[in-house]
Amino acid sequence: MATRHVSRLALDPYLRDHLIANNLTTARDVLLLSPLDLMELLGLTWTAAHQLLADVSAQISPPYSTAYDVFTQQATAEAPAPLRTGLPTLDGALRLGVPVGSITELVGPGGVGKSQLSHMLALAVAMPEALGGLGAGVVYIDTERKFSAPRLQEMVHARVAEAAAAAGPQAAHVLQPLAVQGEVLRRVAVSTPGSTEQLMQTVENLQHTVLQYRARLVVVDSIAALARTEYGNPSSSGASGSVAGGGGGLVGSIMDRQQVLGRIAASLKALAESLRIPVLVTNQVTTRIGGGGGGGPGPPGSAANGTLTAALGAKWAHCVNLRLVLQRLQERRFLKVAKSPSCANVVLEYVIGPTGLQEVPRHESELPPVLLQRGSVLDMAITNEVDYGAEL
Amino acid sequence: MHVSSSARLEVVALPLPPHLRNRLLATGFGTVADLERAGGPMGLARETGLSPDEAHEVLQLAGAAGGPASSNWRAGTVSAADLLVAAAATPRIISMARDLDALLGGGVAAGQVTEFCGVPGVGKTQLGMQLAVNVQIPRSLSGPEGQAVYIDTEGSFMAERCADIAEGAVRHVQSILEKKASMGQPELLHDGERPFTLENVMRGIYLFRVHDHVEQLGLVNMLPRFLEQYSQVRLIVIDSVTFHFRQDFPDMAQRTRVVTGMAQQLISLAQTHNVAVVLMNQVTTKVLEGGGSKLVPALGESWGHAASTRVMLTWGPDNERHAQMIKSPHLPLGDAAFAVTADGLRSLPRRR
Incomplete structure (x- = not known):
């Protein structure tokens, strides 16, 4: 790991002290130097400098596994299964659900159902196993103050009623909605960071929270809200311009924002990977502006027919492993897989019902052809990068 | 190392740590010729006060820098004719998308660094997995019959998807073998000790998951040793080379230096071990x-x-x-369309 301290590396004790005395305290400090730098700084010979680099590298390099090992390991029972979304077409395309160990992003205009889907997946994890859930915890990071306990409660009741109907009247007494509801809601840990700084902190502490709540899902709803309001390029009037300036309400420039987002993405990925859980992140949309670009970020997702694309730009889009685009077209709602390392770009239509999103079964041929186009404007993963430049 | 130079090469030009360099200069050793006349390591040690070990290393460096170059000027050079033969001897790694292969001059070449850049979702990871599978195509079908190292920096390597692609390739190879067999070449069915099956293909991909840029640098340092141990490896994919270098680098000059150093290592790795190095790169928005x-x-x-x-x-x-x-030393700049199917990368059906 990057911050591996030199004192914990197996090196010649004399050399180790020598490194620390020269302010090379972590593996990172050593590896960022070339052999020539090391010779100059430490007075090592050519071979000794190379040997040092090789020794440090050998101790911090990750081990390998063959693709076969990973493949067979995933087939065994103890490996965590992907999280079912309850949308048959999507589950089929994604091989049983939202993958563990990577970041899944939901993009869509306001009110299309991103938070609904997030709540629904949280429920799928928190419901007791007898009712088809995982009986595990959920960490819900809510930056837009949109988490709704009443909605979750409603969903629990709807699910319990469904299960009761399926089980028949004699099982009804076993399914106490209130008991289930209390159990489920206690499993959901909600955190509401108010600034990007707090969000960073929450993400850094996430490993403790996840283990504390025995969580099998982390939701960040949404990643864009804070980043888009706090960062931007200073407007033409001479607003201090410096990064530290608290004057214009901006914490930093777009460049800084991308740095922070990259760091958040990297820690979320590391978390997802090492704890083998899915991480779900929602993102807003932005209106694509052709030319110069206006001042602040525009109102998200209100334009009906302008070109909408995912917010946060190309760099962020590279960070997510799976991007699902939710969109509305003529009062109908569609969900589309826009970026995935493992599946085809499928489209499905859904409605929002009492239990959350419900798929409307239909054939691909019945879907509006504009949705099936690849690389089209609606294929937000493809068109959004150009916009982020215009958002400046 | 093989600097073509004479004995007049200055001591200050040798890659020596400062205390050795200063000691040599202080005792009057200005050029490599002076060192050669010092009477071996013992003599040099006596005159300069260096330890014999240090003196030995100084002379080794001086020898590598000046000595053999004067006697054998061919050392370290290869004729272009040999290069041409070597290039033809190593089969290229095909992508199974016909037009893309044509664009690449028959596939990804060994001994070279090839970079693919692209927007998110365009298929970089899919291409990486496809190449990791195709590098194992048996020699009887003029494939490289090698193995692959896959360095995953973004966590997007999906084993199930890779298995799909491998299955697609295995089916494809099977059908070719059967076709050949029906044409009276049945000996091709069992050609080597490693049949081209799903399990073998998946076992032939060594997967490294890298979590930060320090691990990535360390791993690149380690690759030569790994390749010596696993000499079957003919392909290294880094997907993506970019991700960890886009954060945690406040100092752009430092990043450039580190990244260029890594590039040098990869280039020399490709050449010395005759492997194909494939780098996946992200794209960024440039304001014009x-x-x-x-x-x-x-x-x-x-x-x-x-x-x-x-x-x-x-x-x-x-x-x-x-x-x-967009850049190639010998191929025409061009454009090819391809598709990502359930079986992996394929060409678009020809239009009439």
């Missing part, structure tokens, strides 16, 4: 003078020298995936 913006490969200008062949993957106006050759 006029106020517009366009997508360019990430990591900046100096990184542009890292790969000898550079291909940009984009979505074409026809809503198909396109590969555009």
